[in-house]
Amino acid sequence: MxxxxxxxxxxxxxxxxxxxxxxxxxxxxxxxxxxxxxxxxxxxxxxxxxxxxxxxxxxxxxxxxxxxxxxxxxxxxxxxxxxxxxxxxxxxxxxxxxxxxxxxxxxxxxxxxxxxxxxxGEMWKGAGGGSKNILCVTLGTGVGGGIIANGEIVHGVNGSGGEIGHITSIMEGGLHCNCGKTGCIETIASATGIVRLMIEELSSNNVPSKLRDFYEEYQTLSSELVFDMANEGDELANKVIRKVTLYLGLALAHLANGLNPEKIIIGGGVSKAGDALLVPLKEQFTRFAFPRVSQGVELTIATLGxxxxxxxxxxxxxxxxxxxxxxxxxxx
CATH class of the missing domain: 3.30.420.40 (ATPase, nucleotide binding domain)
Structure with a gap:
């Protein structure tokens, strides 16, 4: 060698x-x-x-x-x-x-x-493309994250920097999170959070939905299925995706307003939804971000898997x- x-x-x-x-x-x-x-x-x-x-x-x-x-x-x-x-x-x-x-x-x-x-990893050889100021968010079973400023991970005073999943998004009445708080973005934008929101919609109204038939027959759902049905025009699925991207876009905008990153990279299993996630997320992010911050950042899907x-x-x-x-x- x-x-x-x-x-x-x-x-x-x-x-x-x-x-x-x-x-x-x-x-x-x-x-x-x-x-x-x-x-x-x-x-x-x-x-x-x-x-x-x-x-x-x-x-x-x-x-x-x-x-x-x-x-x-x-x-x-x-x-x-x-x-x-x-x-x-x-x-x-x-x-x-x-x-x-x-x-x-x-x-x-x-x-x-x-x-x-x-x-x-994404900074070095993935979607970061060598950018040194990055927000990386992983949407999986939970919501993880990493913040890179000037090429360095932001660890904070006791190593807890970058806990993006535990930004409080619902101040009152939010779901209990594994971290001990309530209303964290992890309870909304994770794969499990998306499924929970979908089940809540199916349980609270009688709006027709293919997901209703699927859930009643199999008693199981996935975030992937929710996005698939949203792409097919399912009203309730699209309502859930709008809610997820609203809260996630707001959380990312708050972070970006403080950090002014070059790229925001979305990874994890939920990111496989691609444009079905990214397009509405960009709309909400732009709505809440400081205009110059929004103009300077690119939202993109992780590439390294x-x-x-x-x-x-x-x-x-x-x-x-x-x-x-x-x-x-x-x-x-």
């Missing part, structure tokens, strides 16, 4: 995605393993280490050719120690991820919040280890 590789790791509640990535941001190999949450997730570091070794063997490479490991992990991160304060879906509490993985791999490790890391986390992890290594050590200017 002439060029040393970066290792990107994206830890989720179900799977752990990993990749070897060269210093130009090209994926050499990527794979995933199950997240073993038995015994409060204590086996995860050694499973990651074993999987890295196995993949090196498969490729006929040596560990000495790896520069380091960058990890996106769920939950608040203690940036000083690389430990995860709490990750309920993994069973972690004050979990020393960096220290354990460095022991298992003998490689330097950098840990950050998974949403922040995904934002870095499931690779955003591993690509961002690789960027952590590139920025935090390789370039610092060798005093090389960063290139996007």
């Amino acid at each position: 002439e060029e040393k590789w970066l290792v990107g790791v994206d830890i989720g509640g179900t799977t752990i995605k990993m990749a070897f990535i060269n210093q130009n941001g090209e994926i050499i190999d990527k794979w995933e393993i199950p997240s073993n949450v038995n015994e409060k997730g204590k086996h995860i570091p050694i499973n990651i280490a074993k999987s890295i070794n196995q993949t090196l063997d498969k490729l006929g490479q040596e560990k000495q050719n790896l520069i380091g490991i960058g990890i996106g992990a769920p939950g608040p991160i203690n940036l000083a120690t690389g430990s995860v304060d709490v990750a309920i879906n993994l069973g972690w509490e004050n979990f020393p991820l960096k220290n354990l993985l460095e022991i298992e791999t003998s490689l330097p490790v950098i840990v950050d919040n998974d949403a922040n890391v995904a934002a870095l 499931n690779d955003a986390g591993v690509m961002g992890g690789a960027w952590l290594v590139k920025k935090g280890l390789l370039n610092k050590r060798e005093n090389i200017p960063l290139h996007f």
